[in-house]
Amino acid sequence: MSVTKDEIKFVKSATVTDTGSNGGPAGYVLIVNRQKYGLFPRVTRPKRIFGGILYRKLFFWNRNTGGETASSVLVYILRPSPAGDRFYLAKGTQTDVQSDIDSGYNWAGGGLLNSAITANDQQVSILFESNDFYIDNDQVIVINNHFLTNQTIDANVKAFESVYFNGGNWIRQTAPTADEEDVYPYGTFMGSGKVFSYNQNGNIEYVKSQNLSYTGEIVGSGNGSTTQYSHNTAHTLVKQATVQIKYTIASVQYTATANPSGTITGTHLSSGSVSNAGAISLTFDTAPDNSTNITVDYTEQSWSWSGNVLTVKTQEAVANNYATSNTYCAVALNVGDILTSADSKAVTGSGTFDLTKVTLDNNGTIEETWTCTFTSSTNFTCAGTVSGSVGSGNINSAFTPINPNVATKYFNIPSNAWGGSWQTGNTAQFKTHPAKAPLWLKEVVPAGTAAYSDNGISIELYVE
Numbered sequence: 001m002s003v004t005k006d007e008i009k010f011v012k013s014a015t016v017t018d019t020g021s022n023g024g025p026a027g028y029v030l031i032v033n034r035q036k037y038g039l040f041p042r043v044t045r046p047k048r049i050f051g052g053i054l055y056r057k058l059f060f061w062n063r064n065t066g067g068e069t070a071s072s073v074l075v076y077i078l079r080p081s082p083a084g085d086r087f088y089l090a091k092g093t094q095t096d097v098q099s100d101i102d103s104g105y106n107w108a109g110g111g112l113l114n115s116a117i118t119a120n121d122q123q124v125s126i127l128f129e130s131n132d133f134y135i136d137n138d139q140v141i142v143i144n145n146h147f148l149t150n151q152t153i154d155a156n157v158k159a160f161e162s163v164y165f166n167g168g169n170w171i172r173q174t175a176p177t178a179d180e181e182d183v184y185p186y187g188t189f190m191g192s193g194k195v196f197s198y199n200q201n202g203n204i205e206y207v208k209s210q211n212l213s214y215t216g217e218i219v220g221s222g223n224g225s226t227t228q229y230s231h232n233t234a235h236t237l238v239k240q241a242t243v244q245i246k247y248t249i250a251s252v253q254y255t256a257t258a259n260p261s262g263t264i265t266g267t268h269l270s271s272g273s274v275s276n277a278g279a280i281s282l283t284f285d286t287a288p289d290n291s292t293n294i295t296v297d298y299t300e301q302s303w304s305w306s307g308n309v310l311t312v313k314t315q316e317a318v319a320n321n322y323a324t325s326n327t328y329c330a331v332a333l334n335v336g337d338i339l340t341s342a343d344s345k346a347v348t349g350s351g352t353f354d355l356t357k358v359t360l361d362n363n364g365t366i367e368e369t370w371t372c373t374f375t376s377s378t379n380f381t382c383a384g385t386v387s388g389s390v391g392s393g394n395i396n397s398a399f400t401p402i403n404p405n406v407a408t409k410y411f412n413i414p415s416n417a418w419g420g421s422w423q424t425g426n427t428a429q430f431k432t433h434p435a436k437a438p439l440w441l442k443e444v445v446p447a448g449t450a451a452y453s454d455n456g457i458s459i460e461l462y463v464e
Helices: 045-050
Strands: 008-015 023-030 052-062 070-079 086-091 110-113 123-127 140-144 162-165 170-172 186-191 194-196 204-208 213-221 228-232 244-249 252-258 269-274 279-284 293-299 303-306 309-313 328-331 333-338 341-348 351-353 368-374 379-384 388-394 418-420 427-433 436-445 458-462
Touching (some): 023 052, 023 436, 052 070, 052 333, 070 086, 070 110, 070 140, 070 328, 086 333, 244 279, 252 269, 333 436, 351 427
Antiparallel strands (some): 008 023, 008 052, 070 333, 070 458, 086 436, 110 328, 123 309, 140 204, 140 328, 162 170, 162 186, 186 194, 213 293, 244 252, 244 293, 269 279, 303 309, 341 427, 351 418, 368 379, 379 388
16 A cells, blocks of 8 residues: 555644744645645735745645655656746744744755756756745756647636646646646646646656765875875866865875865864866875875765856756757755654653554554653543643543644553553653654745746655
């Protein structure tokens, strides 16, 4: 058994506002696909005139009732907004709020293929709306050309509506099942005569950006008197923070390191720097030993920006040909496995509690710290830090508190999870984590953005 498409739901955070408290844990309001203003509010005229940034947090919820894991999940912006605004996607935590967002959040996105790809190429160029989107080495790049161009669309169909090809044109019609959605002859009208539909003539590929490292490259040779060295690395561009300089002074081996800006620091190093282009400059306060090498270890940067065009070297050769007219590419975020879990067990007293015997539920389990407090040698009450009291139990029978929002269990503690001797006031505490992947979307509205009534964004999941 595996998780089906219909069992992956999108849900809003518990708090939805434009203040610092926006976000937090998952709520229970589902985000309806293709519904206008279902997540972001309408962009007002003042916002278009003066510009601004909006954030919304959402969760991908694995609602498989059999407790199955949604494995190795990737999420990405399949096609950017057709309007003047732009959207970014970043991983969040189960509880973070808008005021927690800082420079550590990696904001990914997608764009139109900028240069045609020929099969066996190991390079992808993508036209983004800005050059501040996230990219790194060893990052999954999605290439998708299931976009049908120059299509004939029925006059009453609006952008982002579900459509069906009746043999002559695309008409408004919803697919009969979730698995058939966006699979030819069903699709989504994207506006301007373009339809997204998985069809036999299209391709989708997942390739990774390169991640090549080099060790022991010689910067120069010590002679006991020279204190200044310069060198250009054999491979460029260079991820500056990966640079390590190794050298020997007075028979002691040292390692100097670089920060993300390229400043190199280390013992006996008066100054040091490495540029993104691989230019290394070193000045020592004491000359490296005679007949010893000064070497550099570093990782090659797999990408470069030219204006808003991102060019990425890939580990794999691209398998198919792709034209710029109907191909979109995206930097995917790896959110891993979406499943429930429990941890952080803490027990007071001489009783024992086997957390591995506790069962969870994809629908009912939430992000919470639970405390069972004993009122006798066998009876206890249970409360969550956020949820409050969820009832009382006895170690001689199963304890299964119900989440009233979904009418199923938060968790189940069987009787054989308890052992030892419990006394009044003893506690057993543990944390639970839901089958939900937290994500942030950021909408940037530049000042002077024109009105656009058929705006929307396409986000896609890959689940193994």
